[in-house]
Amino acid sequence: MVDESVISEELQSLLNVELGPEVYEIEKGFLRKFAEAIDDPNPRWREVAPPTLPAALVPTELLHRLCNASCPLKRILNGASELEYFHPIKLGDVISVKGSLTRLRQMEGKEGRTLFMIMDVTYTNQRGEVVVKGKNTYIKY
């Protein structure tokens, strides 16, 4: 353990608490806008989500609580992303997004004290099928 914990009670209390669901409708314009934003001209993305669309299906409440929880470290970077696909996300689907903070790890990095926050997210369609599972690591430093 390093000298001083940057993990506040507020952050600690978020561990393993599932927040959501937040519901997103996969509309035509939503798909088009995302495909344009990632500069991917594949016509397939008019009907099916490109692999990284989950980036736009944000577990907003969890993310806000993670970013706003009291913490002496103010800067934040995205550390890693993992996505596992079970079914395609298609035009017309309604996707429910639930997320939870699954791990907090404090380390001594080259920028000083660093906090790794790992978040698991589950994306479920209107038929109750889990379509994607995601894991994201955020770094506070």
Add this chain to the structure above:
Amino acid sequence: MAEPIFYEDIEVGTVIPALVKYPTTMQLVKYAGASGDYYQIHYDKDYAIANGLPGVIVHGWLTFSFLGQMLTDWLGEGGVLLKLSGSYRGINKVNEDIICNGKVTKKYIEESKHYARVEIWAENPQGEKTVTGTAVVLLPSREKPQ
């Protein structure tokens, strides 16, 4: 779109055609709007510099999306992306090339399904790897069409 890739066409070491992107600040603004990621380091230069960055930096997820495109362009209609992961190790700046690369590291059959594991990475023009990761894909086979 390239020709469809079959399991029999690849070997360990097979290189995936590179994809080169050149994101501008305008693209980062589009990405911010589409993804809802409005963190200012991606479009406000003063804010980025005040945060110790060299300037506006590309969203990690955007570079990750470019790697996704490299894979789906390669797979075409026949293959399926099953897993995609990336670690953000360095910075991609705007108005610079992002070079996306991939290489097959393993091919295997499980329950008569044909899989490949692919190492993926993005580089900046200095040759530094800014995102590194892996993907697992399902491929069609010439012997047993899926």
